[in-house]
Amino acid sequence: MPDVTKTAAAVEDAVAPPSAAEPAPRQKQDKARSLWGDAWHDLRRNPYFLVSSVLIFFLLVLTAFPGWFTSASPTAGDLANHYIGKPELSKIGSEGWLGYDIQGRSVYARLIYGTRASVIVGVCVTLIVTIVGGTMGMIAGYFGGIVDAVLSRITDIFFGIPFLLGAMVVLQSFTERTIWVVVFALAFLGWTQITRVMRGAVITVKQADYVHAAKALGAGTVRILFRHILPNAMAPVIVVATIALGGYISAEATLSYLGLGLASPIVSWGVDVSAGVQQIRTSQHILLYPSIMLSITVLAFIMLGEAVRNALDPKLR
Numbered sequence: 001m002p003d004v005t006k007t008a009a010a011v012e013d014a015v016a017p018p019s020a021a022e023p024a025p026r027q028k029q030d031k032a033r034s035l036w037g038d039a040w041h042d043l044r045r046n047p048y049f050l051v052s053s054v055l056i057f058f059l060l061v062l063t064a065f066p067g068w069f070t071s072a073s074p075t076a077g078d079l080a081n082h083y084i085g086k087p088e089l090s091k092i093g094s095e096g097w098l099g100y101d102i103q104g105r106s107v108y109a110r111l112i113y114g115t116r117a118s119v120i121v122g123v124c125v126t127l128i129v130t131i132v133g134g135t136m137g138m139i140a141g142y143f144g145g146i147v148d149a150v151l152s153r154i155t156d157i158f159f160g161i162p163f164l165l166g167a168m169v170v171l172q173s174f175t176e177r178t179i180w181v182v183v184f185a186l187a188f189l190g191w192t193q194i195t196r197v198m199r200g201a202v203i204t205v206k207q208a209d210y211v212h213a214a215k216a217l218g219a220g221t222v223r224i225l226f227r228h229i230l231p232n233a234m235a236p237v238i239v240v241a242t243i244a245l246g247g248y249i250s251a252e253a254t255l256s257y258l259g260l261g262l263a264s265p266i267v268s269w270g271v272d273v274s275a276g277v278q279q280i281r282t283s284q285h286i287l288l289y290p291s292i293m294l295s296i297t298v299l300a301f302i303m304l305g306e307a308v309r310n311a312l313d314p315k316l317r
Contacts, residue, residue, distance in 0.1 A: 039311040040311075048304075055297075056300050059300070063119045070093070070095070070109045070112050072109035080104075082106075084101070098285060101275060101286050102275060107290075111293055114267045114271075118269055119297075125245075126248060132187070134237055137200075138202050141200070155192050158191075167185045168258075177260070185255075202229055205228075205232045242308055243302055249294070253268070257273050258274075269291075272286070273290050273291055276291075
């Protein structure tokens with residue numbers, strides 16, 4: 001026969017409430033996070049995002065406040081004393097820290113002030129192509145039919161034009177090539193990829209149940225587009241735009257290097273790289289430092305775009 005005393009004790013232990021010394025485990029109920037909440041949660045733990053964010057923040061500070069980092073003028077030259085002066089690496093932050101170019105101008109000062117042109121061109125072109133291309137893609141994907149066919153064929157025509165070659169042709173139409181002229185030339189041909197990405201995202205999102213429910217409740221087209229479709233279709237567009245920003249900075253430097261983009265007296269890394277090629281055998285520092293700065297800037301934006309892509313794509317988690 002079973003031991004009645006042990007059985008009764010086991011039943012009492014099973015039904016007895018937990019003692020104060022051994023509190024019952026509390027289950028944590030995580031709050032449901034949205035797509036953007038999950039993305040931000042992942043980004044904060046991504047080393048690529050942290051490093052690229054620090055670099056980009058530093059570049060933005062250089063763009064806004066170049067006078068904080070050097071008191072030298074990027075355009076004032078002294079051929080008598082500083083013609084192709086060698087770097088004085090021990091004098092960190094001084095006018096001659098990174099040497100002088102063929103016109104006796106401080107390479108360090110031009111490096112600092114050249115950030116402004118590259119960042120302004122990259123950010124402005126990205127904003128324009130995102131707005132223009134995103135709008136066209138949203139309209140084409142949502143309405144479909146003849147509207148989609150017409151906008152898609154226009155996009156295909158512009159997409160077939162080589163980007164840099166087309167930008168060269170556009171820039172040749174202007175007698176004076178300022179920063180805003182370069183922005184226009186790059187944006188004129190750079191919106192096609194954003195249009196395609198947005199169109200595909202909108203076609204997917206508009207099939208969702210909440211969009212059909214909004215239509216059934218009598219919501220207008222504008223409300224559906226900007227309240228329900230746009231917020232849920234922006235993720236891939238943001239990824240493409242962030243990565244493309246680095247490409248636009250590189251394109252501006254390439255055009256300036258070829259003599260078809262920015263030119264003196266505008267301070268640009270591409271202009272300095274072009275000037276440094278002429279002295280590459282004897283004074284490599286004129287070419288080296290703006291090339292390094294350009295590479296770091298482009299890499300920072302590409303790293304940021306890759307981190308955002310990994311955070312927003314559930315398949316990569």
